Amino acid sequence: MRIRLTSVFVDDQDKALRFYTDVLGFVKKTEVPLGGASWLTVVSAEEPDGTELLLEPDGHPVAKAYKAGLVADGIPCAQFDVDDVQAEFERLRDLGVRFTQEPTEMGPVTMAVFDDTCGNLVQIVHHA
Numbered sequence: 001m002r003i004r005l006t007s008v009f010v011d012d013q014d015k016a017l018r019f020y021t022d023v024l025g026f027v028k029k030t031e032v033p034l035g036g037a038s039w040l041t042v043v044s045a046e047e048p049d050g051t052e053l054l055l056e057p058d059g060h061p062v063a064k065a066y067k068a069g070l071v072a073d074g075i076p077c078a079q080f081d082v083d084d085v086q087a088e089f090e091r092l093r094d095l096g097v098r099f100t101q102e103p104t105e106m107g108p109v110t111m112a113v114f115d116d117t118c119g120n121l122v123q124i125v126h127h128a
Contacts, residue, residue, distance in 0.1 A: 003051050004052065009119070016116070024080075
């Protein structure tokens with residue numbers, strides 16, 4: 001059993017695609033129009049055949065409530081591994097990304113949390 005796909009609910013797929021590609025550095029893998037939305041996935045530029053992240057529209061009321069609840073409690077909806085949290089924090093901050101938690105060491109893990117501009121908090125992490 002392997003994880004092939006996971007998703008984040010986004011309030012605007014076009015905005016999400018720009019943020020996840022232009023800012024975070026992912027690359028678009030799939031875009032299939034489905035009426036008013038698309039089956040839209042991105043992957044790591046370092047692992048183009050790796051796990052896909054579906055940028056899923058948050059049109060369902062439960063999705064909006066879920067996102068709002070996580071953000072209100074400061075809980076990230078996704079976690080991405082990076083080689084150097086401090087360097088990635090500085091790179092993203094310089095691009096205008098708003099962080100809700102600056103790099104913090106917690107034992108063998110360093111993490112930071114940012115706002116993805118699409119209604120979610122996302123955590124970056126490095127395991128020592």
